Structures are given as structure tokens and as C-alpha cells.
Amino acid sequence: MAVYTDITDAELDAFLAAYDLGTPLAFKGIAEGVENSNFLLETTTGRYILTVYERRMKEAELPYFLDLLAWLAQHGYPSAAPVANRAGKTLGHIRAKPAAIVAFLQGMSVRKPGVQHCREAGEGLARLHLAAHGYPGRRANALGQDAWAPMFDGLKSAAEDLKPGLSAVISQDLATMAAAWPMDLPQGTIHADLFPDNVFFLDDKFSAAIDFYFACDDALAYDLAVCLNAWCFEADGGFNVTAGRALIAGYERHRPLSAAERQALPVLAWGAAMRFFLTRLNDWGSTPAGALVKPKDPLEYERKLAVHRAAYQGGQGLILFADGAS
Amino acid sequence: MAVYTDITDAELDAFLAAYDLGTPLAFKGIAEGVENSNFLLETTTGRYILTVYERRMKEAELPYFLDLLAWLAQHGYPSAAPVANRAGKTLGHIRAKPAAIVAFLQGMSVRKPGVQHCREAGEGLARLHLAAHGYPGRRANALGQDAWAPMFDGLKSAAEDLKPGLSAVISQDLATMAAAWPMDLPQGTIHADLFPDNVFFLDDKFSAAIDFYFACDDALAYDLAVCLNAWCFEADGGFNVTAGRALIAGYERHRPLSAAERQALPVLAWGAAMRFFLTRLNDWGSTPAGALVKPKDPLEYERKLAVHRAAYQGGQGLILFADGAS
Numbered sequence: 001m002a003v004y005t006d007i008t009d010a011e012l013d014a015f016l017a018a019y020d021l022g023t024p025l026a027f028k029g030i031a032e033g034v035e036n037s038n039f040l041l042e043t044t045t046g047r048y049i050l051t052v053y054e055r056r057m058k059e060a061e062l063p064y065f066l067d068l069l070a071w072l073a074q075h076g077y078p079s080a081a082p083v084a085n086r087a088g089k090t091l092g093h094i095r096a097k098p099a100a101i102v103a104f105l106q107g108m109s110v111r112k113p114g115v116q117h118c119r120e121a122g123e124g125l126a127r128l129h130l131a132a133h134g135y136p137g138r139r140a141n142a143l144g145q146d147a148w149a150p151m152f153d154g155l156k157s158a159a160e161d162l163k164p165g166l167s168a169v170i171s172q173d174l175a176t177m178a179a180a181w182p183m184d185l186p187q188g189t190i191h192a193d194l195f196p197d198n199v200f201f202l203d204d205k206f207s208a209a210i211d212f213y214f215a216c217d218d219a220l221a222y223d224l225a226v227c228l229n230a231w232c233f234e235a236d237g238g239f240n241v242t243a244g245r246a247l248i249a250g251y252e253r254h255r256p257l258s259a260a261e262r263q264a265l266p267v268l269a270w271g272a273a274m275r276f277f278l279t280r281l282n283d284w285g286s287t288p289a290g291a292l293v294k295p296k297d298p299l300e301y302e303r304k305l306a307v308h309r310a311a312y313q314g315g316q317g318l319i320l321f322a323d324g325a326s
Numbered sequence: 327m328a329v330y331t332d333i334t335d336a337e338l339d340a341f342l343a344a345y346d347l348g349t350p351l352a353f354k355g356i357a358e359g360v361e362n363s364n365f366l367l368e369t370t371t372g373r374y375i376l377t378v379y380e381r382r383m384k385e386a387e388l389p390y391f392l393d394l395l396a397w398l399a400q401h402g403y404p405s406a407a408p409v410a411n412r413a414g415k416t417l418g419h420i421r422a423k424p425a426a427i428v429a430f431l432q433g434m435s436v437r438k439p440g441v442q443h444c445r446e447a448g449e450g451l452a453r454l455h456l457a458a459h460g461y462p463g464r465r466a467n468a469l470g471q472d473a474w475a476p477m478f479d480g481l482k483s484a485a486e487d488l489k490p491g492l493s494a495v496i497s498q499d500l501a502t503m504a505a506a507w508p509m510d511l512p513q514g515t516i517h518a519d520l521f522p523d524n525v526f527f528l529d530d531k532f533s534a535a536i537d538f539y540f541a542c543d544d545a546l547a548y549d550l551a552v553c554l555n556a557w558c559f560e561a562d563g564g565f566n567v568t569a570g571r572a573l574i575a576g577y578e579r580h581r582p583l584s585a586a587e588r589q590a591l592p593v594l595a596w597g598a599a600m601r602f603f604l605t606r607l608n609d610w611g612s613t614p615a616g617a618l619v620k621p622k623d624p625l626e627y628e629r630k631l632a633v634h635r636a637a638y639q640g641g642q643g644l645i646l647f648a649d650g651a652s
Binding site for chain 2: 203
């Protein structure tokens, strides 16, 4: 959570001159999002979030994300609709960095989701998959299953530093996943990062999803697997089956899973844990001391990997379905 | 600009349970204020700023500031009115830190004030002095003239590190100021830190003052002197007489200065430069590398000191008045 780019009133005025948003009434940097600088912008026409894209964002990819947000808004999904300037463009520049204005969304994320929040998040995810259906933008999942082994090649010593012996365990995991990874599941546009801090609630009901900057094409059920990891583990590392079942039940209210998707969930959840373990391990080693953003502990996902490994190898999966499938 | 305290939704709910503010609709950490953590809080009853007081703030002093804000709001001054909880208290606690809710204010600060902004800031300052008149709270200026020499005793080597030979110059300044400092000017409650980032404008008109956490009892004209330094210097270090005259003219629209106050302005402005030079010099040396808040360069105020020293010693002052007084 940080504000990396400082914007003066003169820079804001120059940026807003291209928009029909009236005159600014308030402008405050907000601590939301990790990768970008975000500002609350209030004008005579309403409230907005201005985002300045920093660091990791490739400008060439931004239209994919902004067009997706526009598509979702047009299809009734509660996400932040981009605001176009008078030239019809949703992407501009401030201080030579790409910048965009989106609608302000009410709602608050929850730190410790309860079972009801998991059910709501599942509903929000399924609605996203349905609303995104037909979106013409394409983006490969740069952090998908085929990327993990090459990524881990550069992280073996970091894994050993984290926990001696871990490198061999992860290598074996990756080999097992590569052999077992399902290739024929229903594909679509996925959020790929729908953690609790990216979901807003109002009155404990799902109200909006934010931060679509990992969105890509992949198996829809993989998105659900990401959520199982992000929403349904207890602080002590245990998987909360009740929360997991609620998440899936919420999802299936809008989009029932196929038998193949259910069957695949254990390996998808294991793989989803691998994806976040690998990026956290990478960030852990490469974030300079004193940086504004504190890297997330890769051990959290190392423990989730262990849970999924045991469930997969034991053949029982996560016991998510009454019929025994996964 | 920073958010030091992380507040969970559960902690916020627990805090808000003591208030009649409805249910929260949005909550975002904002990059406003240097010393404290500030959050934008939107509820079903309106918009507010929640402040968690950090570090330097002494809890025993907070009622002085909050009562002053309440007094000012009651007397029609545009500042952030504190919100009392059901027990009638404006001060509560979050994570064992003092915390308060105040009204959200529209308006935006300007980075490079023009002459018109200086005039408006002068009006805003005079209106503050008039509105605060009669406020019963008392707080000595801990950073007033009598504090500077003792403070500098611990900073002499830091001054030498900044600029060889500076220690002797500052010591001489302090002796001159101590002898010349006016003791019989009209006193009152002053803001003491009314820099451009603490003033909001709407349509280039003064709309509100914020950040009263240096407010104290001192000479009213000293507050104006702080503003002359904060608002009327060019980036190249030159004093903008036109801006200075506009600031004073704006002030005098609401509270004309006495002859003694006019006469005192050159030494008051020199002293006000000393106060900020000393605290910046102190912060410069004591802020750890990699801290979230970047200390402000003390050399900016060393240059302002030099301008005021020369004007004072030349006997011409800042040429702020057509009649020749200062």
C-alpha cells in the first residue's frame, strides 16, 4: 500500500483538462493497491479513483485491463468503470506515466473473511466469469502452470534459504503438477488475484471486485482454486472445509461446475498455491530493505502447498464435495 | 505522507460502535498529514476523516486541539469539526492509540501558490485569529522564541555538517533575536504551521485550514510571519514582495495590524525562519534512512534565514509596507 507518484494541483488540472469531469473538489493519495499509485478524486460531477501505473505494469497491456473493466461495467458487473476523456480514450499520462480514471466504488474489504463472506466471494467470482464471457481481449496467463518450472529454476537457492530441503520438494511438486495438469477445462477471462483485499462488501454482501491487473485467459476453475487458497485457510494454516464449501456453493449459484472441474480442483488449488508461493519467494528475495511495500511471507504459501500436496497424494482432495469428488 | 497504523474492518467496527455514524461504506488510508495516520471514512451518514495519532503527539494535549477545532467550527470557521461519540467524547482509541473522527472537508491545497492564493491565505489566517478569540484552551508554544537557543545547543554539530561556519552564524542570530524579540504584541491562539499544504482552496478561494496540531498561544503577528516564509518565497530562494504584500493585505481585510505589529514583522519573520530551520535540522539528522517520511531539507530555511538576516541588518526589513514600516 503506497503512493509512489506525487501529483501537484497543476499536473492534475492539466490531466483533467482532457476530461469532462468538472472541477476538482478534493484529491487525496490513498493506500490501496500495491503496484500502482491511487488517488481519490472528487469533482463537481462525482467521485473517482485516479490510478498512476507504476513499475511492473506494461503500458501495452493496460488497454486489455481497461477495456475489460469497461466491458464488465457494460455487462452489469460491479467493478470500476473507466472514464473516457473527450477523445474517447481511457488511458492518459501524468509525469510520463500511464494514468486512468475509474469510478469510485463503495464497499470495504474484510480482513478475516467468515463463511458467509466466502459464499459471497464465490458468487462474485462466478458473476465475473459470466459477465466477462465474450470479452474479445486476449491475454495469456504469464504466471500460469507452464511458467512455474522455468520461474523456479531461478529460485532454487532462495527456496533452500527459506527452508533447507525445500528445493527438491518443489521440483517434485512441479513435475507432478505438469503431468496431472488438466488442459481441457472451460476457459475464459479470469481475475487471477481475487484475494479478500480485492473484494468489497456492503452489509456483508459482495458489492464489487477491484484490482484486475492480473486478469488473463485461463481455466475458470483455476480462478476458483486461487480463491480457495486466498479465502479459506485459517491463520494457523489449516484449510477450513466449511469456508471452502461455502465459496464453491456461492460460485455454483451462478455457474455450476462440471464434473471435470470438480475433479480437477485439488490439483488446481495445489497449483494456485504454487503460483503465489513462487511470486512471493521471488519478491521476498528481491525487495530492497526499507522499501515502501513489505513483501508477503512466502512461508504462508509453502504451508498451503503442503496441505494441498498431502490432500492430493492422499487421494482425498480437499473433501469439498459431498459426493466425494475432490 | 504516510499511513502508519493498519486498521482492520473489525477494529473499525468496534471503534464506530461508540458513535452514531451509521454503517461504514468506504474506508481508505490517505496520504495526508505527516505525523498521524489518516483515513477517509464514508458511512451512511456522511464522510469523515479518522485520525490515529502517532509518535510525537502527546495524548494529554489532544483535547486542546480537538476542543479548538470544535470551537472554530462553532464560530463559523471552516475547519474539520470533531465528531463526538454517544458519550459526548471526541477522543477514542484504536490499537491503544488515540483516535478521533472529524468532518471531511472539500478543497485542495496548491503546490505553488500565486499572489491570489497568498491573499486568500492571509484572509484565512486573520479569520482564524478572530474565530479563535475567546477560546479558553491554553497551550504554550513549545517551539517559540525562548526554546530556540536551548534547542540549538544540541544541533551545533549538525549545523556545521550542513554548512561549515553555520553554527556561529546561527548563534549570533539567536542572540540578536533574543535581544530584539517583541514581548508586547497582541497574543492569541495561532495555527503556527499554516503552510500551503494545510490550506484548502476551492476555485482559488480559501476554503478551509487543516492540521492544527502545532496550534498554541503566541503573538498573532508571528503566525503571519510563519506564513510569509511558507507562502511568499520563490523556488530560487528569493522573497516575493508582491506575494508578501498580498498575504498581509488579505490578513488586514479582517484584522488590521497595529503599528507595533508591522514594525515587528521583520524580526518575527526571521524568527519564524529560525523555528523551521531548527526543527528541520533536528529531523534531518534523526530520521533513519529508509523511513516512510522523507525529512525536509533544512537548507531551504537556512536560505530564508539569510534573506531575513540581511533585510533586518540592512534596516529595510522586507519592504512590505508602502509607508516604510518593515
